[in-house]
Amino acid sequence: MAQKRRIGVYVCHCGGNISDYVNVEEVADAVRNDPNVVVSRTHMFTCSDAAQQEMIDEIKEKQLDGLVIASCSPKLHMFTFRGMSERANLNQYQYIHVNLREQCSWVHTNDKVGATKKGIHLLRAGIAKCELTVPLNAIRIETKPRVLVVGAGVSGMRAAISLADMGLAVFLIEREAEAGGWALQTGKMGPEAQDGTDVVAKLLTRINQHENIMLHTSAEVVSKSGSIGDFNVSVRLPGDETVSLNVGAIVVTTGFEPYTPQTDEYGWGAPGVIPLKDFRQMLAEADGPLMHNGKPVRDVAFIYCVGSRQLKSESCPEPNSYCSRYCCLATTYTATLLHDLEQKTGQPVNQYHLYRDVRTYGALEPIYEKARTGGAIFLRWDPSNPPQVTTEGDQLTVKAKDHLLGGEELEIGADLVVLATGMRPRENDTLNDILKIPESKDGFYNEIHLKLRPVETMIDGVFIAGTAQGPKTLAESVASSLAAVAKTGGLLMKGYVDLEPLIAKVDTDKCIWCGECLKACPYGAIEKVNVGEKEIAFVIESMCKGAGPCVPVCPHNAIEIEGFRDDQITAMIDASIKELETK
Amino acid sequence: MPKVSSKLAAAVKCSDEFNAAACMHCGICTAVCPMGYEILPRKLFRYVQVGLEDKVKENIPNIYSCLLCGMCSENCPAEVNIPENVRFLRKYINENEFNLS
Numbered sequence: 001m002a003q004k005r006r007i008g009v010y011v012c013h014c015g016g017n018i019s020d021y022v023n024v025e026e027v028a029d030a031v032r033n034d035p036n037v038v039v040s041r042t043h044m045f046t047c048s049d050a051a052q053q054e055m056i057d058e059i060k061e062k063q064l065d066g067l068v069i070a071s072c073s074p075k076l077h078m079f080t081f082r083g084m085s086e087r088a089n090l091n092q093y094q095y096i097h098v099n100l101r102e103q104c105s106w107v108h109t110n111d112k113v114g115a116t117k118k119g120i121h122l123l124r125a126g127i128a129k130c131e132l133t134v135p136l137n138a139i140r141i142e143t144k145p146r147v148l149v150v151g152a153g154v155s156g157m158r159a160a161i162s163l164a165d166m167g168l169a170v171f172l173i174e175r176e177a178e179a180g181g182w183a184l185q186t187g188k189m190g191p192e193a194q195d196g197t198d199v200v201a202k203l204l205t206r207i208n209q210h211e212n213i214m215l216h217t218s219a220e221v222v223s224k225s226g227s228i229g230d231f232n233v234s235v236r237l238p239g240d241e242t243v244s245l246n247v248g249a250i251v252v253t254t255g256f257e258p259y260t261p262q263t264d265e266y267g268w269g270a271p272g273v274i275p276l277k278d279f280r281q282m283l284a285e286a287d288g289p290l291m292h293n294g295k296p297v298r299d300v301a302f303i304y305c306v307g308s309r310q311l312k313s314e315s316c317p318e319p320n321s322y323c324s325r326y327c328c329l330a331t332t333y334t335a336t337l338l339h340d341l342e343q344k345t346g347q348p349v350n351q352y353h354l355y356r357d358v359r360t361y362g363a364l365e366p367i368y369e370k371a372r373t374g375g376a377i378f379l380r381w382d383p384s385n386p387p388q389v390t391t392e393g394d395q396l397t398v399k400a401k402d403h404l405l406g407g408e409e410l411e412i413g414a415d416l417v418v419l420a421t422g423m424r425p426r427e428n429d430t431l432n433d434i435l436k437i438p439e440s441k442d443g444f445y446n447e448i449h450l451k452l453r454p455v456e457t458m459i460d461g462v463f464i465a466g467t468a469q470g471p472k473t474l475a476e477s478v479a480s481s482l483a484a485v486a487k488t489g490g491l492l493m494k495g496y497v498d499l500e501p502l503i504a505k506v507d508t509d510k511c512i513w514c515g516e517c518l519k520a521c522p523y524g525a526i527e528k529v530n531v532g533e534k535e536i537a538f539v540i541e542s543m544c545k546g547a548g549p550c551v552p553v554c555p556h557n558a559i560e561i562e563g564f565r566d567d568q569i570t571a572m573i574d575a576s577i578k579e580l581e582t583k
Numbered sequence: 584m585p586k587v588s589s590k591l592a593a594a595v596k597c598s599d600e601f602n603a604a605a606c607m608h609c610g611i612c613t614a615v616c617p618m619g620y621e622i623l624p625r626k627l628f629r630y631v632q633v634g635l636e637d638k639v640k641e642n643i644p645n646i647y648s649c650l651l652c653g654m655c656s657e658n659c660p661a662e663v664n665i666p667e668n669v670r671f672l673r674k675y676i677n678e679n680e681f682n683l684s
Contacts, residue, residue, distance in 0.1 A: 298589050298593070299587075299589050348597050352587070375604065377632055377633055399584065402633065405626060405630070405633075408585070409584050409585070410584065410585050410586070410587060410633065411584045411585065411586045411587060413586065413587065413589065
């Protein structure tokens with residue numbers, strides 16, 4: 001212990017959550033006379049406004065330079081108490097949070113004496129860590145008021161318009177020669193019968209009129225450097241011209257790839273077995289009764305979940321285990337379109353829908369209802385007994401088991417078999433190598449948390465939206481792109497971003513640049529720099545997340561994480577076993 | 584394996600009289616049927632809806648033994664007019680199986 005410190009210790013009852021099992025008074029008493037502890041108290045709820053005000057007053061009055069609060073998980077209240085410390089003019093990084101609830105009282109409800117002892121050990125460790133804290137300041141990065149949107153499908157275009165409306169400059173780039181993406185091929189979409197091409201045309205008009213949006217088609221990202229708030233991205237434009245863009249954030253809306261069935265999967269490859277997209281095209285072009293091979297179409301079988309919710313098997317070693325979300329809506333909506341055509345032409349078409357579960361969730365249920373009451377027959381199949389499609393001449397036969405008849409087998413002679421094919425992640429190795437966004441086990445870009453942080457990625461300042469993140473309907477894609485807009489706006493409109501200073505720090509004397517830390521870092525936050533004659537590792541502050549894989553691999557102990565320094569960890573271990581030694 | 588008949592399926596679909604689309608296959612109708620046949624009327628209607636003509640023909644005696652008492656439709660939570668549907672079926676069979684018209 002280098003210097004004398006003035007530390008305040010507060011132990012929380014958590015209204016009984018802690019004090020029912022841990023004797024908090026005994027814990028507070030145990031450390032009261034420790035060398036650097038000035039005050040040690042308990043509170044019923046340390047997080048309450050009244051308790052916080054008392055602590056603030058005491059920190060100021062007793063001129064405390066360290067604070068230890070033993071309460072709940074830091075996930076819950078670490079930031080509460082950091083804010084409180086700042087209000088008491090105490091550096092927030094000189095406050096240490098001890099988890100006395102999740103890590104002590106809640107897990108030792110059967111042993112109150114033991115829980116109290118453990119509480120003392122945990123608190124001692126916290127105090128020891130606090131004794132070695134130094135004041136730190138957040139790393140402030142100036143952000144550039146410009147955004148790059150990669151992929152001009154509906155999600156990308158919608159995001160670009162909203163970002164531009166906020167006053168940010170938007171570069172919207174598209175790999176294909178035309179903006180619009182898959183929406184250009186969908187035709188009329190349920191539930192509101194909007195035409196995909198109309199949606200795209202409307203968005204494009206707004207984009208072309210907007211002074212803040214620059215749209216580049218036939219363009220690709222070739223490199224990316226920099227970090228949150230200040231990225232440099234090179235984009236190749238048509239004619240091999242490369243431009244360099246300096247942006248504060250990147251929104252990735254690269255979309256999906258439609259699933260292509262394997263040969264013979266539900267008769268794929270036979271004439272008359274077509275994906276839903278092609279059937280929709282037939283419907284859109286039909287100006288009389290539906291014809292196939294010169295004959296009127298009388299029976300159509302629709303097979304759902306093709307390429308979605310697959311089970312692992314020999315023929316399918318890498319299954320798409322997820323639901324593609326749009327297919328039930330699209331297929332039942334197709335059924336209603338077919339009913340409309342029937343009404344118009346007077347030619348009946350029997351529809352057999354072989355489904356697994358109809359997932360027309362939310363407000364989409366009426367579409368299913370309409371399809372069913374219109375006369376479409378729904379037959380449920382079980383994944384252990386999928387429908388079999390066979391061909392004889394140009395006659396297609398679908399064999400299935402009907403759930404409602406107790407699994408009786410039946411044979412449907414169909415003129416057309418329509419496969420509702422799902423979504424696949426887009427294969428885009430070049431872009432993946434550049435952006436380095438982690439992928440989920442399904443191969444889509446991975447968000448940090450599906451519910452709580454759905455458009456953010458592990459790369460700060462890079463957001464994902466639309467079907468690049470996972471299968472979605474068009475409405476859901478737009479919702480997620482607007483969420484990404486909100487997050488991007490929140491980041492860039494302020495003009496700066498404050499990052500945690502609890503990051504890696506290189507001891508320039510000890511470092512001899514062996515490169516081990518560079519290999520260990522998953523965020524690319526380490527660089528080689530020359531200091532005079534010497535080569536050493538340098539930590540890019542804005543990219544380091546303080547994860548720490550660089551620390552144990554360093555053969556010379558030349559790298560440490562601030563806030564989790566070796567001396568702090570050693571002191572914590574020593575302090576927590578102090579009682580054990582003296583026993 | 585029973586085959587789906589395009590003709591029956593289309594006839595059922597285009598008919599205003601046969602309407603079992605609202606049926607949710609709860610089976611109350613079968614439970615209250617005084618004839619006590621397992622097939623009447625839920626399973627039979629499923630055969631008709633799907634268009635399994637062979638299965639319907641196999642069950643002609645059952646279809647004609649229906650008393651049209653209306654216990655089933657009285658108790659149907661989905662308000663399917665079951666006796667009306669049986670009449671439709673008899674008409675279809677008269678026309679297509681017994682060649683009566």
